Amino acid sequence: MQAVATPREDRWWSPRWSGLGLGVVGVLAAVNVGGTLVDDGAPAATNIAGALALAPALTGAGAGWRPTLLVATIALLTTAVLVRVDEVATLFAWVRIVVVASAGVLATLVARHRTRQRALLEDRREAAEILQSALLTELAEPEDLDLAARYVPAGVGDRVGGDWYDAIVDRDGNTTVIIGDVVGHDLRAAAAMGQLRGLLRAYAVEGGQLPSHLLSRAEWALQRLNLDIMATAVVARVHEVDGARQLWVSRAGHPPPALLRPDGSAVVLETPGDLPLGLGLGPDLLDRHDELVDFPDGSMLLLYTDGLVERRDGSLHEQTQELLQALRRDGSQPVDAALDRIIADLGPTGDDDVAVLAVQTRPRPVSR
Numbered sequence: 001m002q003a004v005a006t007p008r009e010d011r012w013w014s015p016r017w018s019g020l021g022l023g024v025v026g027v028l029a030a031v032n033v034g035g036t037l038v039d040d041g042a043p044a045a046t047n048i049a050g051a052l053a054l055a056p057a058l059t060g061a062g063a064g065w066r067p068t069l070l071v072a073t074i075a076l077l078t079t080a081v082l083v084r085v086d087e088v089a090t091l092f093a094w095v096r097i098v099v100v101a102s103a104g105v106l107a108t109l110v111a112r113h114r115t116r117q118r119a120l121l122e123d124r125r126e127a128a129e130i131l132q133s134a135l136l137t138e139l140a141e142p143e144d145l146d147l148a149a150r151y152v153p154a155g156v157g158d159r160v161g162g163d164w165y166d167a168i169v170d171r172d173g174n175t176t177v178i179i180g181d182v183v184g185h186d187l188r189a190a191a192a193m194g195q196l197r198g199l200l201r202a203y204a205v206e207g208g209q210l211p212s213h214l215l216s217r218a219e220w221a222l223q224r225l226n227l228d229i230m231a232t233a234v235v236a237r238v239h240e241v242d243g244a245r246q247l248w249v250s251r252a253g254h255p256p257p258a259l260l261r262p263d264g265s266a267v268v269l270e271t272p273g274d275l276p277l278g279l280g281l282g283p284d285l286l287d288r289h290d291e292l293v294d295f296p297d298g299s300m301l302l303l304y305t306d307g308l309v310e311r312r313d314g315s316l317h318e319q320t321q322e323l324l325q326a327l328r329r330d331g332s333q334p335v336d337a338a339l340d341r342i343i344a345d346l347g348p349t350g351d352d353d354v355a356v357l358a359v360q361t362r363p364r365p366v367s368r
Contacts (some may be wrong), residue, residue: 014063014115021059021071025078028052032082044089049082053103056303060107068111072104072156096196106363137201140169144362145238146335147177152354154307162189162231163305164197168318170207172239176214178204179303179357180233180254192229196222196277200235211235211250212274219277230278234303238295238359245295245361250288252277255306258323260331262298266324269293300331300338301359307352308343322346335360 028051035046056072065287067163079100083093151164162182169175178200182193203209210215214235222229232254236247249257249269253276260266271291273279295301302323309319323346330341339358 001180003205005147011064012045012066014067017059017061017063018071020068021055021063021067022074024058025052025075029078029082030053036086041284043086044092047086047088048083049079049086049088050099052076053100056104056107059110063111064110064115065112066271069104069108072101072108076104082240118132136164137166137197139165139167140175142169142173142175142238145175146360146362147358148335148339148360149355149357150339152307154353161186161333161353162193163307163353164193165303165355165357166197166201166204167357167359168201168204170205172207174207174237174239174357175359176204176211176235176237177301177303177357177359178233178235179355180231180303181305181355182229192227195227196229196231196233200233204235209237210290211237211248212290215250215252215274215277215288223280228278230276232276236301236303238266238358245297245299247293247295247301248292249293250274252288255304255309255320257304258302258320259293259295259329260300260302260327262296264328264332266327266331268320268324294360295362297363299361300327300335302327302331302342303359305353305355307354308346308356310352319346331360346352 019250020139031060032046032048036043052075055075056068059071060068076097079097083096088096136149136151139149141147147167149167151163151165154161162180162184164178164180164182166178167175168178178197180193180196180200182189182196185194189212196218199221200214203214203217212235215233221227231250231252234249234254234257236249236257238247239243240246249271251257251271252274255271256268256273258266258268269291272289272290304323309316311319323342326342326345330338330345332338333341335358338360339356342358343354343356
């Protein structure tokens with residue numbers, strides 16, 4: 001049978017917190033002995049053994065229950081020695097011992113409860129990450145495009161959220177890419193994301209539809225199925241007309257995608273910012289739009305969620321300009337390397353999860 005490693009906080013020794021607790025025991029014991037040596041006439045009057053209750057309390061503030069129990073035991077034994085050496089009256093001696101023992105027991109119980117809660121939280125986060133990973137599908141592999149995507153979980157909460165990406169090659173051979181963000185940053189948001197993502201990809205694989213039509217169909221389905229989901233999204237469809245690639249782009253309340261052109265310039269595609277999905281207004285009341293954009297060889301389309309560009313200490317405009325600079329600087333690299341560099345340059349804060357999807361045109365062979 002394979003041995004199971006003891007978690008760091010459940011081991012008997014925690015370098016930082018055990019050291020702190022034992023340091024407090026040593027300092028207070030030294031002060032007590034020093035006071036006894038200075039006042040030879042009444043050593044019991046200088047006894048501060050009861051203050052050793054501070055040691056397990058400090059250890060339990062950051063360590064698991066085992067280190068806390070160890071420090072509490074050492075503090076209790078030290079208390080018993082000090083009251084004996086100082087010849088403290090029996091009643092007062094027992095008061096000091098009971099105070100230190102009670103503090104040790106309480107600190108150990110609190111540390112044990114916190115350790116269990118932390119373990120449960122870690123299990124929940126692990127389950128959330130597994131769920132998120134299962135919902136983020138493998139990207140399609142079209143013949144004329146290179147695709148790459150990244151998901152960066154938030155550093156707080158369940159480390160899971162409603163951000164997602166997708167890429168589908170439809171029955172006509174055209175590629176549709178989607179990125180979206182369901183409101184929320186928990187397991188419920190992840191589950192809602194899975195439902196909405198399933199709707200959009202089921203419609204997209206049929207082919208022959210503009211992005212705005214896909215979004216309108218999804219809006220209708222959300223209402224007919226009574227799904228309480230609010231989300232933003234961008235849908236882009238790559239197709240060819242007379243040998244030239246073009247993009248149809250539709251945006252539902254989501255940050256606009258960025259486009260790197262073959263000449264090295266980068267722009268934000270300020271497509272009409274239609275309303276988000278799930279507002280309950282009805283598809284007939286939401287006039288969704290599409291924007292047609294040239295997508296020649298040497299281009300890269302970057303779709304992203306707001307966690308990539310939103311900062312508490314900076315404006316959205318400034319961060320978007322930084323994104324365009326990063327795209328100009330790194331977008332000519334192979335798509336995987338380019339995406340890693342762009343994310344590193346932008347440096348997501350971890351306050352929000354981030355999804356990024358890059359679509360890079362692949363040069364087609366020249367016919368002879």
